[in-house]
Amino acid sequence: MWKRFFQRGDSGQAATATSAGIEKLPNRLGVKLAGVQAYLGRTSTILTVMAFFLGRAMILGELSPFAIAFYAVVLRLKRSAARPVLGALILGSFTTNGLFSIWPILVLALLGYRFVYGLLSKKKALTLGTVPFVVFLVDSAVRLAGHTATGDMNSYGLMMSLVDGFLSMVLTLIFIQSLPIFTFQRGVKELRNEEIVCLVILLASMLTGLHGLHLGLLSFENVFSRYLIMLFALIGGAGVAAGVGVVTGIILTMASLMAATQIGLLAFSGLLAGLLRDVRKIGVGIGFGLGAAILTVYVNDSSSIVVALEESAAAFAMLLLTPKNFIDQVSRYVPGTHQHSLSQQDYARRIRELMAMRIREVSSVFQELSRTFAQISSAQQKAAVQDEVMNKTFQSAATQVCKGCFKQEQCWEKNFYQTYRALFDTVTLIDIEGGIAKGDIPKELTKFCVKTDAMIPALTGAVEISKRDMQWQNQLADSRNMVAEQLVGISSIMADLAQEIRKENHVSADHEEHIVAALEHLGLSIRSVDIVSLEVGKVEIEVTSTGATSADEGEKLIAPLLSEVLGENIVVTNKRYWEDENGVTMTLSSAKLYHIETGIASAAKDGRMHCGDSFTALDVGNGKFAVAVSDGMGNGERAMQESSAAIRLLQQLLKAGFDEQLAIKTVNSVLLLRSQDEIFTTMDLALIDMFTAKTEFLKIGSAPSFIKRHGKVNTISGENIPIGILQEIDIQTVEEELQEGDLLILMSDGIFDAPKHTDDKEGWLKKKIEDFESNDPQEIADMLVELAVRINHGKIIDDMTVLVARVAKYKPEWATIRLPGVQKLKRKGGQVLPDPDKLVPMT
Incomplete structure (x- = not known):
């Protein structure tokens, strides 16, 4: 998702009138920093920056499981970035530990894993599932060897080596879930809850790399952790922000026990910030500041309150400077957000386009088949068939009578056209009269044919056979015409279906939320509302209700309320009951006149x-x-x-x-x-x-x-x-x-x-x-x-x-229900018109 952000220009607009002036500033900055964004859009650069801070990250001042776990996953998923990541990890570790301390052990662990990875890769014995166990073995073995070499091997050293190896293995599993988001090896449609937690752990691990960095009294670690929570509060709301606060506080506490009080503070502040996210960035900042001020009073002295508020203010300033298009891009992958709903609608729209295209292709096949059958059964083809049958009639008679006749060459070569005309007239007479007497034989035939006694019976028999052939040919042609018409009908139906699928219903999540809020205003328990169409006269909405108090709740309450909201009579056309969940899914459609x-x-x-x-x-x-x-x-x-x-x-x-x-x-x-x-x-x-x-x-x-x-x-x-x-x-x-x-x-x-x-x-x-x-x-x-x-x-x-x-x-059985504060959906010609005001009624 970060790749899409860095490749897009700034197109954000202010979310509300309250924060419009403030949010225009980051939008202008976004344009000026286009070159920087393009540079940071490179995968290796992002991973290198992350590696630098993870190299600085420590737990209890002596454990550093982040570095080898991060390097192992990058080496597996993005090998082209492995060298700069390795250098950044070593450099980050050096800036916090110096030449002495555990820096040599960390370098040996990283190089040792690279050596083992090369051996196992040649034998094709290393899979993504086995990487965490290899990390555990390599990290534990290097640390045990270090303790042995320095003569510091004891039960405490053994335990800490195993703990570091175990943490490295767990972090490897976590990074496997979160790093594909940055390496772009999967088309992310949305993040699952587990992936969100893993992503937060990765980001919180990077924050531990800021430990010890200060600007005056402000701790970079605290400022960025607060910024991270505010960002997720703005995107995901109170639940997500509280969860991010808990995870971040725990990770920071692992780096320094002095930060133990941060867990409750960050979680509570994130909860308040998420509750006020409807006021956008201003509300998030106020909510987080209140939470931080309230808890700091109980856990710290007065001087700490000022520092905590200053850190929160610095984090809030960073939030104000965050471009709106970046926030929107991240929101697309977090379930439950408005941007995620729009993304899902866009995905569904592409699926509809693909389905419509396939159906149109099949429709074209039926149309072409219809044309093929129609051409076979055309008038020209029928005339050609009749000529062919006539020629077969003459050929049959000529074969029986004219073969061996001394005048055959004169009749069929020198006087072909006269012979053909005479036989044609004779066959026509036989066809009309059903037979021909000797005295009725055409004069043209008696002039040159010396075997009329044999020719007439031969022509009569050939005509009877030709009649049967023509009858079957006509039936076959009629059948082909019918098949052609049926194929045209099928093609037309499929073309209409494709057109229906391609119709853009212009329905956004706001309208579904509007209907849900209106129904819940009546005290109904609504699980979901899915709008299929809002076209005038062709409305189709599916409502799933749970815990219905009446079997005809849809007819008495839901349909009348929707009739008022949509401005036309709505009726329940279908019901599906879910006995195991005590729910019902109702299809509501436009009532006919x-x-x-x-x-x-x-x-x-x-x-x-x-x-x-x-x-x-x-x-x-x-x-x-x-x-x-x-x-x-x-x-x-x-x-x-x-x-x-x-x-x-x-x-x-x-x-x-x-x-x-x-x-x-x-x-x-x-x-x-x-x-x-x-x-x-x-x-x-x-x-x-x-x-x-x-x-x-x-x-x-x-x-x-x-x-x-x-x-x-x-x-x-x-x-x-x-x-x-x-x-x-x-x-x-x-x-x-x-x-x-x-x-x-x-x-x-x-x-x-x-x-x-x-x-x-x-x-x-x-x-x-x-x-x-x-x-x-x-x-x-x-x-x-x-x-x-x-x-x-x-x-x-x-x-x-x-x-x-x-x-x-049609006369509605129940009167429409009008609720105060519930607006009507504005429609014109089947299109849902945009409404600048919020559709969902506020209670």
């Missing part, structure tokens, strides 16, 4: 178990509602199988996004291929737009449909054959603008043909429907079936099905 109430009644012929009619009423998506009735050929189980198969396939095609006409053509093709028997079924389909109530009727061999409005009944009818008979079907469409309260009645021919006593069945049914006083769809469906049975003296003379749909205006 209209909703459809349906009633269905059906009866099988002679009271049988199986009715040959099938029906469906379902929301197919995209704001459309489909109602359909299908009447299978005949009665009983076989008719039921055919009609139900047609209805089920139609349902799936419409829900998948297929155009309704292409869906019906596909159903027709499937019925043709299901059996060699003559199988057909009618299809009566109505698609109702639930935003405009505009309805499209598609009728294939079905009985008339009726629309009842204000007591008057209109008829929708079509004249065509059922599906499953011919490859090419005529789909008649009728569009009607329905209104609130309209009744749409679809029926099978068992109902329509029930009034045997009259020829005007349509008029008779219209009159009866007009006489019905009820507007309840189910009651009307029941009354129509009962009427059809009653006029036939109680007999069910055919399968009967009635589907009644009523168009009703």
